[in-house]
Amino acid sequence: MRGICKSFGATHALRDVELTVMPGEVMALVGENGAGKSTLMKVLSGAHAPDKGQLKLDGEIYTPGNPLHARESGVAMIYQELSLAPHLSAMENILLGIEPCCRGLIKWKEMKDKAAEALAIVGLHLVKPETLVSRLSIAQQQLVEIARAVALDCRVLVLDEPSSSLTAKDIEKLFELVRSLASKDISVVYISHFLEEVKALSQRFTVLRDGKTVGGGITKDAAEEDIISLMVGRDVDDLYPRNHHTPGEIVLEADSVARTVKPRHASFQLRKGEVLGIAGLVGAGRTELFEAIFGLEAITSGSVTVAGQPGPATPALRWSQGMGMVSEDRKSQGLALGLSIADNLTLPKLDGLGPGRLVMPARQLKACDPWIEQIPIKCRSAQQPISDLSGGNQQKVAIARLLHADVDILLLDEPTRGIDVGSKAQIYKLIDALARGDIEKGIEPKAVLIISSYIPELIGVCDRISVMCRGHLSEAKPTADWTEHSIMAAAIGQD
Amino acid sequence: MTSPKPSAFSAFQNTAWVNIGARFMALVVVFLFFAIFVEDGKFYTLRNLENIIRQSAVYATAALGMTFVIITAGIDLSVGSIIALAVVVVAWTLNIEISDGVYFVHEYPVAAPLLACLLAIIAATLGGLFNGALIVRLKMVPFIVTLGTMGIIRGIAKGIADERDIYPPEETWIGGLMDPTLTSQHDSWMIFPAGVWILVLCIGVASFILKYTRFGRHVYAVGSNEETARLCGVPVGRTKLIVYALTGFFCALAGFMQFSYIGGVGQPTTGVMYELFVIAAVIIGGASFSGGEGSILGTIVGALIITILYMGGQQMGWPKWVQEMVIGGIIILAVAIDRLRHRKLA
Numbered sequence: 139m140r141g142i143c144k145s146f147g148a149t150h151a152l153r154d155v156e157l158t159v160m161p162g163e164v165m166a167l168v169g170e171n172g173a174g175k176s177t178l179m180k181v182l183s184g185a186h187a188p189d190k191g192q193l194k195l196d197g198e199i200y201t202p203g204n205p206l207h208a209r210e211s212g213v214a215m216i217y218q219e220l221s222l223a224p225h226l227s228a229m230e231n232i233l234l235g236i237e238p239c240c241r242g243l244i245k246w247k248e249m250k251d252k253a254a255e256a257l258a259i260v261g262l263h264l265v266k267p268e269t270l271v272s273r274l275s276i277a278q279q280q281l282v283e284i285a286r287a288v289a290l291d292c293r294v295l296v297l298d299e300p301s302s303s304l305t306a307k308d309i310e311k312l313f314e315l316v317r318s319l320a321s322k323d324i325s326v327v328y329i330s331h332f333l334e335e336v337k338a339l340s341q342r343f344t345v346l347r348d349g350k351t352v353g354g355g356i357t358k359d360a361a362e363e364d365i366i367s368l369m370v371g372r373d374v375d376d377l378y379p380r381n382h383h384t385p386g387e388i389v390l391e392a393d394s395v396a397r398t399v400k401p402r403h404a405s406f407q408l409r410k411g412e413v414l415g416i417a418g419l420v421g422a423g424r425t426e427l428f429e430a431i432f433g434l435e436a437i438t439s440g441s442v443t444v445a446g447q448p449g450p451a452t453p454a455l456r457w458s459q460g461m462g463m464v465s466e467d468r469k470s471q472g473l474a475l476g477l478s479i480a481d482n483l484t485l486p487k488l489d490g491l492g493p494g495r496l497v498m499p500a501r502q503l504k505a506c507d508p509w510i511e512q513i514p515i516k517c518r519s520a521q522q523p524i525s526d527l528s529g530g531n532q533q534k535v536a537i538a539r540l541l542h543a544d545v546d547i548l549l550l551d552e553p554t555r556g557i558d559v560g561s562k563a564q565i566y567k568l569i570d571a572l573a574r575g576d577i578e579k580g581i582e583p584k585a586v587l588i589i590s591s592y593i594p595e596l597i598g599v600c601d602r603i604s605v606m607c608r609g610h611l612s613e614a615k616p617t618a619d620w621t622e623h624s625i626m627a628a629a630i631g632q633d
Numbered sequence: 634m635t636s637p638k639p640s641a642f643s644a645f646q647n648t649a650w651v652n653i654g655a656r657f658m659a660l661v662v663v664f665l666f667f668a669i670f671v672e673d674g675k676f677y678t679l680r681n682l683e684n685i686i687r688q689s690a691v692y693a694t695a696a697l698g699m700t701f702v703i704i705t706a707g708i709d710l711s712v713g714s715i716i717a718l719a720v721v722v723v724a725w726t727l728n729i730e731i732s733d734g735v736y737f738v739h740e741y742p743v744a745a746p747l748l749a750c751l752l753a754i755i756a757a758t759l760g761g762l763f764n765g766a767l768i769v770r771l772k773m774v775p776f777i778v779t780l781g782t783m784g785i786i787r788g789i790a791k792g793i794a795d796e797r798d799i800y801p802p803e804e805t806w807i808g809g810l811m812d813p814t815l816t817s818q819h820d821s822w823m824i825f826p827a828g829v830w831i832l833v834l835c836i837g838v839a840s841f842i843l844k845y846t847r848f849g850r851h852v853y854a855v856g857s858n859e860e861t862a863r864l865c866g867v868p869v870g871r872t873k874l875i876v877y878a879l880t881g882f883f884c885a886l887a888g889f890m891q892f893s894y895i896g897g898v899g900q901p902t903t904g905v906m907y908e909l910f911v912i913a914a915v916i917i918g919g920a921s922f923s924g925g926e927g928s929i930l931g932t933i934v935g936a937l938i939i940t941i942l943y944m945g946g947q948q949m950g951w952p953k954w955v956q957e958m959v960i961g962g963i964i965i966l967a968v969a970i971d972r973l974r975h976r977k978l979a
Binding site: 205206209210221222223224225226230231234235236237239242243244246286 | 845846847848850853854856857858860861862863864865866867924925926
């Protein structure tokens, strides 16, 4: 393994990225969400072809055409989400696609021996190769995936945030395994947000930011402070309107909310006329908290009180209490992509759009007009299919839906993910206007709760911010008491 | 390491044998129900038992292929039509007239039935292959593809038969495949009709393929997690193609049995609604529409349950509408119990 260099331009996901890994080395790849780590890994595993630049494996040019090719060349990926066939046994998963065979018949004895060997290497001596994968714990399943890589004599192992679903004890075991694999001359690329993991595990690190390599070096020589600075150091745009908000009474209160896995503990109070931000990394449990608040998933302990009413909830109840949510996943959860703008926008509240319980298309269109004008949403007419719109305009429809339903509490999960700067600015302005209200026009100030992984955005629009780290929500502090640096430190558990 | 901490009981609950065992118990319960409630013990007479076996053999044979398909998370609605195609092709071949009044089957009494079977197998397998090709190459949904071919293949069968029943001039061994044995004078040494023995052989082969061959394990892998299977280099497209072709092949065998069962007539309208019985048999047998699950033995038990309900209902003198409701209810019940069990394990 002489190392992998690659650079590539054109697409902005990755710009001239350089990455080198030595044999038997653990190299940590760090960066914020959206910094381009996943894209880079997809290039490495053959899922994406680079526009420019080249990869070298053992000094030879390496162009993986597809994931299978990459696997055969000795580059194995362990993705954040498990990719196992749950109905098959551990050994079948480990040797899937490379089963030892004789004229189509599987040699079970050989299969079992090979699988047992691979399982032993990853420390699962006690797991029988015949065990169904779905009967293993998450941690064990992850080890089975690593065993799959080991069984194919991989030389480069890429682990994409492997610790995000593991407990502290399991993480320790994973570390031991990674170290022992490295000692067998396997190169490991370890992607993580958590600096303590980087510190504990890696010899070298590389920082990606906005699709570029912004730094790197020997891990033990680098101060955590410096790494954090490399991760966040970017210009803050003046996209953010800053008007004075006057918080009113408490409209939403969460008290020690917990679900089975995450969040583990989340308490906060949200007032009318206030924007509260929840920072944290992807996978910290923020979306899961929203699901609990909005009644999509049951909470196991703690309570959520909306407008003075505690107790279990359903999304329908929340809507009737004046709460609306914009999902982080616009395409699969947030919008009905096949339908028109008008259908999407009026979905939560179809009352009053016709005589009785009827819905008259003309009145549906008319109901959309004020929002299309005010926000504004760029479209030909409200009849246009929503799939025609740009991501930013789609997102504005998703938010306009809450306004149409006339909610008092807005839950916005990553409201600006993947949208253009212009739309971002409009959404920030809208959020600010909602929290401010308009006394003269008799518009009550609203309460807004925002999840974002983009720290400058939270600092720009929120009155108070709390940070979620591994399922625990910190106390909300006024935005002035935070810096980008301190938020990032809290998000990666460094405070 | 956080282990899933399954109780000993739940681990026990999930073993394959318990899975089959529970279904077998259901079969016994259903059987006992009719044995007790049908008057005068008519239900467990030799003749009736034989009838149950004969009728269920057709469903079960077609259901073997369907088991493969459903394990890959697919579905095949065209099986009833493919069975009819096979029936018609057999009758058509036996009915070829070489010259006026001289029939092929009279001139070549050995070769003709063999050729008839061969042609039927080719036609049915091609039908299955066509399904598979559309699903794999055009990336179409199996439900839609086979809904279409259900009509196309039925149409072809009717076209070959000129929309009439074909009566071959000569009785051949194909027509005798499902003739009663135990209750007949001279064939009782066979215990089961020849067609049932063919089914038994197929059960063995299909179970073996699913369990012990690379292809069989790929069938499960594709159904369990198609993306993973592809990442691991499993030939996903080829696996699906073979699965649908295999269903066509088993439907041809089911067609031979059906041909005999309905009295050696080439009836192009036979086997209507069979796809539903066949799918029900596979589902009652423990397969899941989301793929990755299912077994041949379970399917056979499922086919028996369906047939016993069907025939038992008739013998109880239930009106047809009650029979239909009962069978429908049982299908839902079977799947509901499975879901509940899965939820408990999750």
